[in-house]
Amino acid sequence: xxxxxxxxxxxxxxxxxxxxxxxxxxxxxxxxxxxxxxxxxxxxxxxxxxxxxxxxxxxxxxxxxxxxxxxxxxxxxxxxxxxxxxxxxxxxxxxxxxxxxxxxxxxxxxxxxxxxxxxxxxxxxxxxxxxxxxxxxxxxxxxxxxxxxxxxxxxxxxxxxxxxxxxxxxxxxxxxxxxxxxxxxxxxxxxxxxxxxxxxxxxxxxxxxxxxxxxxxxxxxxxxxxxxxxxxxxxxxxxxxxxxxxxxxxxxxxxxxxxxxxxxxxxxxxxxxxxxxxxxxxxxxxxxxxxxxxxxxxxxxxxxxxxxxxxxxxxxxxxxxxxxxxxxxxxxxxxxxxxxxxxxxxxxxxxxxxxxxxxxxxxxxxxxxxxxxxxxxxxxxxxxxxxxxxxxxxxxxxxxxxxxxxxxxxxxxxxxxxxxxxxxxxxxxxxxxxxxxxx
Numbered sequence: 001x002x003x004x005x006x007x008x009x010x011x012x013x014x015x016x017x018x019x020x021x022x023x024x025x026x027x028x029x030x031x032x033x034x035x036x037x038x039x040x041x042x043x044x045x046x047x048x049x050x051x052x053x054x055x056x057x058x059x060x061x062x063x064x065x066x067x068x069x070x071x072x073x074x075x076x077x078x079x080x081x082x083x084x085x086x087x088x089x090x091x092x093x094x095x096x097x098x099x100x101x102x103x104x105x106x107x108x109x110x111x112x113x114x115x116x117x118x119x120x121x122x123x124x125x126x127x128x129x130x131x132x133x134x135x136x137x138x139x140x141x142x143x144x145x146x147x148x149x150x151x152x153x154x155x156x157x158x159x160x161x162x163x164x165x166x167x168x169x170x171x172x173x174x175x176x177x178x179x180x181x182x183x184x185x186x187x188x189x190x191x192x193x194x195x196x197x198x199x200x201x202x203x204x205x206x207x208x209x210x211x212x213x214x215x216x217x218x219x220x221x222x223x224x225x226x227x228x229x230x231x232x233x234x235x236x237x238x239x240x241x242x243x244x245x246x247x248x249x250x251x252x253x254x255x256x257x258x259x260x261x262x263x264x265x266x267x268x269x270x271x272x273x274x275x276x277x278x279x280x281x282x283x284x285x286x287x288x289x290x291x292x293x294x295x296x297x298x299x300x301x302x303x304x305x306x307x308x309x310x311x312x313x314x315x316x317x318x319x320x321x322x323x324x325x326x327x328x329x330x331x332x333x334x335x336x337x338x339x340x341x342x343x344x345x346x347x348x349x350x351x352x353x354x355x356x357x358x359x360x361x362x363x364x365x366x367x368x369x370x371x372x373x374x375x376x377x378x379x380x381x382x383x384x385x386x387x388x389x390x391x392x393x394x395x396x397x398x399x400x401x402x403x404x405x406x407x408x409x410x411x412x413x414x415x416x417x418x419x420x421x422x423x424x425x426x427x428x429x430x431x432x433x434x435x436x437x438x439x
Contacts, residue, residue, distance in 0.1 A: 001054060001104075001322060001326070001358045001361055001362075002103060002105075002320075002321055002322055002358065003320065003322060003355065003357035003358050003422065004103075004105055004357075005057075005103055005104040005105060005358065005361075006357045006358025006359075006360060006361035007028070007357055007358075008028065008029075008033065008034075008104055008105065008106075009052065009057055009104055009361055010049070010360055010361065011028050011034065012033075012034045012037055012041075012052075012057065013048075013049025013052060013364070014049070015031075015034050015038070016038065016041055016046075016047060016048070016049060016052070017047070017048060017049060021034050021035070023182055023183055023190065025190045025191075025193040025194035025197055026193075026194075026197045029106050029139065029140045029141065030106070030137070030138040030139045030140060030141075030181070030182060031138065031181065031182070032106070032109060032135060032138045032139040032181060033060065033061075033104070033105075033106045033109055033139065035181070036060045036109070037056075037057055037059070037060050037104075039060075040056050040057075040059045040060065041056055041057070044056050049364055050364050050365050050367070052364075054104075057104045058102055058103070058104050060104075060109065061100070061101055061102070061103055061104060061105070061108045061109065062101050062102065064101070064108045064109045064111075064112045065097060065098070065100075065101025065108050066101075067112055068091055068097065068101075068108065068111055068112045068115055068270065069088050069091040069092040069097075070088060071091075071112070071115040071116065071119060072084040072085075072087035072088045072091070072273075072274060072277060073088065074115075074116070074119035074123070075118070075119050075122050075123065075239065075274075077123070078122045078123070078237070078239035079237070079239055079240060079274070079277070079278055079281075080278075080281060082281040083240075083277045083278040083280070083281040084277060085277070086228075086276065086277035086278075086280035086281055086291070087273050087274045087276060087277025087278070088277070089277075089295050090224075090225050090228070090273040090276045090277060090280075090295065090298070091270065091273045093295055093296075093298040093299040093302050094222060094225065094269060094273060094298060094302065095221040095222065095298060095301045095302040095304075095305045095306070095317065096217075096218070096221065096222060096262070096263075096265060096266060096269055096317055097111075097266065097269065097270075097273075097302075098302040098303075098305070098306050099302070099305050099306050099310075099315075099317045099318075100263050100266060100317065102306060103263070105263060106139045106140045107140070107263040107264070107266045107267075108266065109139055110136060110139045110140050110142070110143060110266070110267060111266040111267050111269075111270050113132045113135040113136045113139060113143075114132075114136060114143075114146045114150075114267045114270060115270050116128065116132040116135075117129065117132045117133060117136065117146070117147075117150060118150065118243065118246070118270075118271070118274070120132055121150060121154050121242070122239050122242065124166070126166040126167075126169040126170045126173075127169045127170065127172075127173045128173070129170045129173070130169065130170035130171060130172065130173025130174035130175075130176075130177065131173040131174070131176075131177045133147060133170075133174050133177070134173065134174050134175075134176070134177025134178045134181060134182075135177060135181065137178060137182065137191075138177070138178065138181035138182040141194055141195070141197075141198035142198070142264060142267075144195065144198075145250060145253045145254060145257075146250055146267050148249075148253065149246050149249035149250035149253055150246050150250075152245075152249055153242050153243075153245040153246035153249055154242060154246075156245060157238055157241050157242040157245055158238065158242065178191075201259055202257045202258065202259040203257075203258055203259070204258075204259065206259070207259050207260060207261055208258045208259065208260070209258075209260040211255045211256065212255065213255075213260045214251065214254055214255060214260065214264075214265045214268065215251075215255075216316075217262050217265060217316045217317075218265060218268075218269065218272075220316045221298075221301050221302075221305060221316065221317070222269060222272070222298075224276070224291075224294035224295070224297065224298055225269070225272050225273055225276040225298075226272060226276075227276075227279075227294075228275070228276035228277075228279035228280050228291065228294075229244075229247070229272045229273075229275035229276045229279055230279070231278075231279030231280075231282060231283075232244055232275045232278045232279050236278065240275065240278045243271050243274050243275055243278075244275055246271055247268060247271035247272055247275060250267065250268050250271065251268050254268060261319060262316060262317050262319045263317075263319070305317060305318075311323055311324065313423060320422055320423070321422065321423075322358055322421060322422055323420055323421065323422060323423065325419040325420045325421055325427065326358065326359070326362055326421055328415065328419050329359070329362060329386065329415075329419060329421070329427060329429065330362040332414050332415060332429065333348065333363070333366070333384060333414075333429075335439070336383075336384055336414075336431055336435055336436075336439075337365075337366065339435070339438040339439060340383065340435055340438070342368075344365050344366055344367070345366075345367065345368055346366065346368065346382075346383055346384060346435075347368040347369075347370070347382035347383060347384070348363060348366050348368065348369040348370070348382050348383075348384045348385070348386065349369075349370050349372065349381055349382035349384070349385045349386070349387075350363070350369065350370070350371050350372065350385075350386045350387070351372045351374070351375050351385070351386070351387035351388065351391045351394075351395060352372075352373075352386075352387060352388040352391065352427075353373055353374070353388065353390065353391070354388060354425065355425075356388075356421060356425070356427070358421075359386070359421060359427070368382075370382065374391070374394070375387075375391050375394035375395050375397075375398050376398070377397065377398055377402045378402070380403075380409075381395070381398060381399055381409075381411075381432075383431065383432045383434075383435045384414070384429070384430075384431050384432075384435070385411065385414075385429065385430045385431070386414075386427055386428070386429050387427070387428055387429075387430075388426070388427070388428075389426055389428055392428060395430070399411055409432050409433065409434070410432070410433040411430040411431065411432055411433065412430065412431060412433055412436050413428075413429070413430060414428075414429030414430055414431050415428070415429050
């Protein structure tokens with residue numbers, strides 16, 4: 001599980017057990033993903049954080065990914081059945097779409113709401129337009145970029161006259177949606193607070209990449225979609241010109257923001273896939289056969305990216321991904337919990353100053369896990385210890401120098417080999433010898 005998934009899963013676990021999900025404008029994004037995940041969690045009778053499974057929390061993004069592949073048919077009257085069919089096929093086999101449809105993060109649901117927003121604008125479904133805008137805002141802060149790009153593109157292409165009734169319907173749906181999903185009207189000030197917090201992160205010092213990063217990431221696995229989308233550059237109908245301008249504006253906005261992560265490309269990729277469908281629909285003869293082969297090639301790449309190379313650093317979508325060392329940690333602790341007199345109530349100490357997510361997810365079955373930013377010299381250590389290498393010397397001092405003679409316990413290494421949680425994040429482990437001998 002990716003670290004970001006584990007953080008959101010932990011937040012969802014609190015919501016699951018308390019029934020409360022207060023919106024935090026500084027962290028964790030909006031609550032829509034958690035609200036939707038509540039349904040499969042209760043359906044599977046997983047009402048406690050410790051009982052949650054990865055398949056349960058990933059079900060909503062997976063279903064959202066399926067629904068996303070069907071959304072081109074909502075604009076069939078505007079782009080044609082053939083173009084919609086090609087677009088649906090491209091979305092269904094897009095490596096990035098498939099890869100992130102397996103992640104408990106808000107990006108795929110956000111892409112789905114964005115797709116519905118585009119359909120609502122093209123079809124002039126004004127109430128749906130307002131409600132999908134609310135869903136986007138209540139899902140993730142980056143919605144503001146898609147809303148700005150779509151609004152500007154719609155005005156420039158369609159040059160609409162002001163329709164007061166349509167505006168009222170959209171605004172009413174937007175405000176009602178925000179009130180229900182995010183915060184009541186008297187707390188709408190947190191929206192400005194959220195925007196300020198996002199801007200601070202977007203222009204901060206973490207996840208900074210060059211302006212061309214999204215183009216680079218997309219070109220590695222999504223080249224057929226980019227080529228087909230380029231075919232709509234000239235001579236397209238107004239709805240296609242709208243999607244084209246929207247994609248250009250959204251790409252420019254995302255590229256201008258210094259903060260970049262690969263999953264943010266999904267809403268842009270959806271627009272490119274719509275254009276790719278329109279581009280494929282104009283092909284004839286062997287070019288159409290080549291387009292079909294390109295779709296098949298995308299499917300193969302999607303499978304490779306999502307399974308054998310799911311955590312490989314050469315996979316552009318596997319960004320700071322958790323490695324198989326997480327399974328080693330989980331399995332070794334489970335082995336000693338089985339032989340410990342306390343069972344899963346065995347105490348576990350985790351010492352680390354750095355970000356050790358998603359370790360908390362894998363340790364959720366052990367209620368007596370303690371987390372420390374430093375190694376206290378007072379008190380006794382737990383029978384099982386995980387720590388960052390930087391704190392190993394402090395741990396040795398704690399167990400061998402601090403206790404008085406006769407009260408020192410011998411600890412042995414928990415892992416026979418090097419174990420990393422993520423690339424460059426090593427975790428070392430120790431188990432008290434009395435527990436080791438019970439194997």
